[in-house]
Amino acid sequence: MRVEEVVVDHGRALGFSWPGRGERGVNGVGPETAGVKDVVIRRACATDAADLARIQVDSWRETYRGMLPDHYLRALSYADHERLWRRTLAAPSATFVAVLDGRPVGLASGGRCRSFRGFSGELHLLYVLRAAQGRGIGRALFDAVHYALAVAGWPDMLVWVLAANRRARGFYEHLGLEPVGRATALVGGARVEEIAYGWRD
Numbered sequence: 001m002r003v004e005e006v007v008v009d010h011g012r013a014l015g016f017s018w019p020g021r022g023e024r025g026v027n028g029v030g031p032e033t034a035g036v037k038d039v040v041i042r043r044a045c046a047t048d049a050a051d052l053a054r055i056q057v058d059s060w061r062e063t064y065r066g067m068l069p070d071h072y073l074r075a076l077s078y079a080d081h082e083r084l085w086r087r088t089l090a091a092p093s094a095t096f097v098a099v100l101d102g103r104p105v106g107l108a109s110g111g112r113c114r115s116f117r118g119f120s121g122e123l124h125l126l127y128v129l130r131a132a133q134g135r136g137i138g139r140a141l142f143d144a145v146h147y148a149l150a151v152a153g154w155p156d157m158l159v160w161v162l163a164a165n166r167r168a169r170g171f172y173e174h175l176g177l178e179p180v181g182r183a184t185a186l187v188g189g190a191r192v193e194e195i196a197y198g199w200r201d
């Protein structure tokens with residue numbers, strides 16, 4: 001059964017049901033398209049490329065000031081990211097967009113995990129613009145990707161987080177993920193520490 005839209009009071013009441021996340025299902029259907037109050041979470045399509053680029057670049061600049069070099073954040077380009085999103089969205093992908101009052105404000109994207117042994121799925125990106133945070137949108141986007149990956153046969157999920165990104169770490173810990181590894185990466189010439197958080201089915 002495919003649901004075109006589910007309108008409910010809060011993200012926690014979304015009709016999600018998938019392996020390992022308990023009894024939260026409504027008719028056992030997934031979040032192909034789901035609404036949370038005035039928020040709609042839906043699969044991204046090719047025409048979303050420019051909006052996804054804007055969300056990604058703006059969110060990076062909002063979130064990573066002081067964590068990543070200024071010159072790196074300044075150099076981020078909407079046009080480059082739009083091109084990358086066009087390419088990503090040309091093929092089937094677990095990419096979702098959150099639309100608040102008609103304006104795209106968040107995105108999440110996942111796929112097969114290639115960065116860490118022992119996990120099959122990976123949440124590659126999760127960004128909610130600051131002005132839209134704290135309304136359950138991050139959780140709803142997380143759930144949408146998690147569900148899509150579980151349906152694809154990858155129920156356990158990994159996500160890499162900058163160690164300095166305390167807010168995101170708190171969010172993932174609140175959702176029940178646990179640290180499973182660490183790595184260092186070079187970003188814009190700076191060495192940064194990353195933590196892998198995992199959700200095991």
Ligand SMILES: CC(C)(COP(=O)(O)OP(=O)(O)OC[C@H]1O[C@@H](n2cnc3c(N)ncnc32)[C@H](O)[C@@H]1OP(=O)(O)O)[C@@H](O)C(=O)NCCC(=O)NCCS
Pocket residue numbers: 012059063126127128129132133134135136137138139140159160161162165166167168169170171174175
């Ligand atoms: C991290 C992020 C995705 C969270 O999204 P959000 O929409 O603000 O979070 P939500 O409102 O969906 O919160 C969901 C739950 O997590 C909890 N939560 C959120 N941040 C938390 C934190 N830092 N510590 C503990 N709990 C937290 C909320 O209280 C809420 O709890 P509840 O559902 O039990 O009431 C968002 O802040 C964001 O995009 N940040 C900038 C980009 C970023 O860092 N992305 C992650 C890169 S790996």
